[in-house]
Amino acid sequence: MRRRGLGNVAGMQQECSGDVAGMYRGRYDAEMSSYDRLSSLDASFLHLESLETPMHVGAVSTFEGESFFDSTGRFQLAAARKLVASRLHLIPRFRKILKSVPLHQGRPIWVDDPRFDIAYHVRLTALPSPGTREQLMTLTARVQSQLLDRSRPLWELWFVEGLEEGRVALIQKTHHALVDGVSGVDVATVLLDFQPEPAFRPPPRWIVEPPPAELRLLADSVWERATEPAEIVRSLRAGLRGPSNALENTTRIARSVSSLFGTDALAPHTSLNALVGRNRLFDGVTISFDDVHRVRQAFGGTINDVILAGVSGGLRDLLEARGEPIDGMTLKAFCPVSVRDDAERMQLGNRVSAMFVPLPVGLPDPVERLEAVRDATFDLKEREQAVGASFLLDLTHYAAPTLLGLGARLAHRQPFFNLVVTNVPGPQVPLYCMGGRMLEAFPVVPLTKNLSIGIAILSYCGNLHIGLFVDRDTFPDLPVLSSALENSFGELLKRAEEQLGEPGR
Amino acid sequence: MRRRGLGNVAGMQQECSGDVAGMYRGRYDAEMSSYDRLSSLDASFLHLESLETPMHVGAVSTFEGESFFDSTGRFQLAAARKLVASRLHLIPRFRKILKSVPLHQGRPIWVDDPRFDIAYHVRLTALPSPGTREQLMTLTARVQSQLLDRSRPLWELWFVEGLEEGRVALIQKTHHALVDGVSGVDVATVLLDFQPEPAFRPPPRWIVEPPPAELRLLADSVWERATEPAEIVRSLRAGLRGPSNALENTTRIARSVSSLFGTDALAPHTSLNALVGRNRLFDGVTISFDDVHRVRQAFGGTINDVILAGVSGGLRDLLEARGEPIDGMTLKAFCPVSVRDDAERMQLGNRVSAMFVPLPVGLPDPVERLEAVRDATFDLKEREQAVGASFLLDLTHYAAPTLLGLGARLAHRQPFFNLVVTNVPGPQVPLYCMGGRMLEAFPVVPLTKNLSIGIAILSYCGNLHIGLFVDRDTFPDLPVLSSALENSFGELLKRAEEQLGEPGR
CATH class of the missing domain: 3.30.559.30 (Nonribosomal peptide synthetase, condensation domain)
Incomplete structure (x- = not known):
């Protein structure tokens, strides 16, 4: 595997995140092996995706709501966005987009999204009155039915106000190519807290890495395909996908x-x-x-x-x-x-x-x-x-x-x-989010x-x-x-x- | 043109709608010319559609809200659905789905949707507090960004509660293949009223017409293609779409x-x-x-x-x-x-x-x-x-x-x-909807x-x-x-x- 592991997340959250920033930058130097390339399984989730089969995993969870609102009863959306943004350096792919290799010679790689916009990814919506569980399930189904936008980092968080008893819900969607069920829980633990008081610390400065040059990428990918067993298998499978038989x-x-x-x-x-x-x-x-x-x-x-x-x-x-x-x-x-x-x-x-x-x-x-x-x-x-x-x-x-x-x-x-x-x-x-205790969480x-x-x-x-x-x-x-x-x-x-x-x- | 016109709508709303039902049924008798087939322009809106270019027209409008809610402050969604359902016989395509011709020999035709479900098409959602105009515009943009489902009648109505001053908004989406801007207004006038008291009258019974047999449809379409100038032009254009040059x-x-x-x-x-x-x-x-x-x-x-x-x-x-x-x-x-x-x-x-x-x-x-x-x-x-x-x-x-x-x-x-x-x-x-006066309407x-x-x-x-x-x-x-x-x-x-x-x- 050519990806670098991030080690134990709990430890990383304790110490200053300098190491993470170091790993995060300088990934696209000249050596070929440093691309953050999708694995064949990750890539297969992209191939399989269609309007009828969105390939994201997700969840809907509910929280005690009080701490999400300011004294005028308004949801603190800016604060929620700031909190999520402050943790994104722990999950770098949440700021990366897919870049395909020229002429389809190889699986896509992840590159920084230069126009990353937290307001696109962290959203607020509401339930009609009375804000029943049934209405929340309907909203969850609608949100989960929709494809993620391939031209952006492949995740969305929807905060939901208007639930009965003043509760708040959180609907999350993350593309399967980005994260499977198990590491999905790890991601949640990065965004969520083990104590009511959210541990906010300013994130390291994010420096957008330019993507590799097209020709370099093409050359490297052709080389990889020719030499890696996994790629040979992939070529074989691609051949089998042909329309003939x-x-x-x-x-x-x-x-x-x-x-x-x-x-x-x-x-x-x-x-x-x-x-x-x-x-x-x-x-x-x-x-x-x-x-x-x-x-x-x-x-x-x-x-x-x-x-x-x-x-x-x-x-x-x-x-x-x-x-x-x-x-x-x-x-x-x-x-x-x-x-x-x-x-x-x-x-x-x-x-x-x-x-x-x-x-x-x-x-x-x-x-x-x-x-x-x-x-x-x-x-x-x-x-x-x-x-x-x-x-x-x-x-x-x-x-x-x-x-x-x-x-x-x-x-x-x-x-x-x-x-x-x-x-x-x-x-x-x-677990807590914005100080509110998580009451339940149903995965998708x-x-x-x-x-x-x-x-x-x-x-x-x-x-x-x-x-x-x-x-x-x-x-x-x-x-x-x-x-x-x-x-x-x-x-x-x-x-x-x-x-x-x-x-x- | 092979479609039958419905004549003047105002007149039709006055008299008992027996004529409409008559036109609506018996459309798929043996004679070939009775298919409700998409025109080439209608069909081109389907060809051109992609995730990046949804081909629906739409609008967002706001209403005085009071009459939409019952005495407990709950939106009367069931009544709204009943009202819309009672007028669907005036716009039969709102209950029809696309059926493609076998082997792509011809443009699709409209056939009755046997599982038509008004709850799918008439929806209720809400704005977060305080329900500003800006929040409504954000919601409108999100709803309008999403494709309509091709396997269902190609329209959606979203009622929105939670606007400032207790107003209600209505976001509508209708596929361009179904209706252009001008007849879109006519559709609105069917769903809307010229007086505060909604004129509810029980609709004629809806009888689902089975679609034409596949082979019959194929044979008819091949015949049409061979004999109709419009179809010859279409074949020519299809040829030009080929990958070669x-x-x-x-x-x-x-x-x-x-x-x-x-x-x-x-x-x-x-x-x-x-x-x-x-x-x-x-x-x-x-x-x-x-x-x-x-x-x-x-x-x-x-x-x-x-x-x-x-x-x-x-x-x-x-x-x-x-x-x-x-x-x-x-x-x-x-x-x-x-x-x-x-x-x-x-x-x-x-x-x-x-x-x-x-x-x-x-x-x-x-x-x-x-x-x-x-x-x-x-x-x-x-x-x-x-x-x-x-x-x-x-x-x-x-x-x-x-x-x-x-x-x-x-x-x-x-x-x-x-x-x-x-x-x-x-x-x-x-204009009025559910007794509430329409204040403004912005088309999309x-x-x-x-x-x-x-x-x-x-x-x-x-x-x-x-x-x-x-x-x-x-x-x-x-x-x-x-x-x-x-x-x-x-x-x-x-x-x-x-x-x-x-x-x-």
Whole structure:
């Protein structure tokens, strides 16, 4: 990898940020290896993007609102912008734009945006009265449905006033090419604080670096393509994308990839896999972390197993309500797994692998569903260990973008999975923004062509916050799923209490 | 033309709408000519559209707010949706979506949207406190910057609460392929009322027509293409769009078109013509219609001449503030002219021609500018009459899309005009929505690739409302232009009062 890591963020925030500024400048000296070039996975998120499939991740969170407003009741937007601006040197790509290499000879690189305008990225809007949760979810869905502007740094923060009880919401969008789910949480911890009083310190002066000369860039990229294995693979894939016999080729690749995962690699056909439109719906479900722990205590498995079992129950009820046959059906969930270690925290970019987890929606009993998930993930982990960590890293470079690309391209024909479920561990202590305590935060995972739902889960301060991002056109019955999820976790808890012999708890 | 006109709308609103329903249904019987097919100009607005150049027209208007809210202070969104829904049968395309012809053999046709959802199209949002005019303009720019969803009927209405003094705003977007500026006003008059009490009457039952069978449609389209002159021209143009020598061909066409307009056909190079990005800014300037009449009284010419002279003065100051050389410079404005007669009112679709009007920004004296505009437009009208009305109608079919297409495609190389200025006459009596009186309405005209500003003017109830829609990236100094426009009209009025000998007025 040619990017330089930023090291541990907490440490950096403590000391004077001189080192960061040093790393940030002087990146584009003559030596070729200093470009901040997108990885192939990062770049694949750009290739896959379309109006119907925006490729940003995001979240909506709510805060105690009082401290956001001045004495006249006006939102302190200038102060909020100043706070965000003061931390941008910790996440340099938030001030960078994409520069493509001439004649498409190579992946784009990141260069400084000379017209960077904080007012474009940090916005304020409001909910109509009475400012309900439902209205916030509608606004979130609208904002998240829209593409980010490729000609600007690929992120937006929307503060929202007008919520019930004087609360403030924050809707964030960050392009997947910039940051994956895990480092996304790190970014949030840069913008958020661990104490009510925001630690504002003047940032180092920002010096705009001019982009490299076009010809230099072209020459370097051609050289890289010719010598780097990853680029050779990329050229191969580009060739396969050709219009002549593309479908045949992708199907062939699909077959060989699927053999990696055994014969049951293809996911069953359900209404969850339908070509999505441009508009989304969003909802959030909150589950007590304590309850999940109780279930785990009663029946074993990991926290993740309990979550996936709970999700399975919700999806079962949804498909049943849609009148679809589910007897004996096992959905396949694509679960991104982070393969970054601590040294890589805050180094933006994607280091993910994937597990394909069976969701046993065909089993009517909640405990049986949990046991099935538990056995399956245990089995998967065994297999994973056999493959070894180094292969997983290689998978990141070569297989993961291919898988995602195929998932999107094979569309309604041959999906390998029915939905994405991503589980991001968050801090268990309160976070603050502008002095206001964060109450909840629901993450957003993007949809691709034939996936009508993405489920993203964040644990924060004693709760699991489940963000349900669905296609408006093919998934109009989101409220059915939201209630079904609550019921499903409730059933698991009830059975756990029975098992533990404390039904009166 | 193969579309059926809807006749006079006012008359239709009076009588029971049985006739309309009759026209609306049974449109897709076996006879080929009954398709509601896009005209070539309508279709060109689809071809030209991109993320950077959304092709919708729109407006933002404000209303006295009281009657929009119920006794608990909540916006009556359900009632607003019901009102809009009750009038949709008068504008059937508002419930239709585009259906492309198989294998691209012909322009798309309009078919009923079977999943039409009024809640998608009629939305409610809010401004942050204190709800200033500036905040409304920011919101308008954001909403207007976003593409309409091609898979739905191509319009959106956004009600906005939270304005100062309890007012309500309405932001509307309608795709240019659906409706041009002139019939856009007619649409507004359908949704708006001439009296405070909204005339609600239950609409006729809407029966969704299934789209024509794919094969039938393909066969018909191939037949039409082979036999219709317009389609032959279209095929020719499609051929010219080929990748081989497209630029050379368009340049050649440009030269021959430009010869139609004399040797001065090309517009001067200024900062107004720069490649635009995805984001916009918006502002509105209000000028008293009485003042414009006074100027006309003093110096002659048409109302339109006075408006164009006022706009010239504003643009002069803007370019001067940018430090650009303007001595002796004459900008070229593209002014769409409606060629529809009364029988065609409310027949959606585009029937426009264009005038290229010189804007004499190089002249320092406001009255000299007015005289120059007056002489030029008089000359243009003479020439137009010589060409004859029937040629103008032909121009609509063949030349106008070509001109617009070229204007967008030749981009920064060879623009024929520096900006679009469109002047839409509106009603001089008050309009109402949900019982609230409309106070002002600023129209929005879309930008194309190398046009960083579009000026759209609506006269309403004693005022001229000038909507300034500019590219955020290349036109950050919009407030400079807004003030300059006010000053420019102020100067003209001052000179008129002097001329008329009533300086103390």
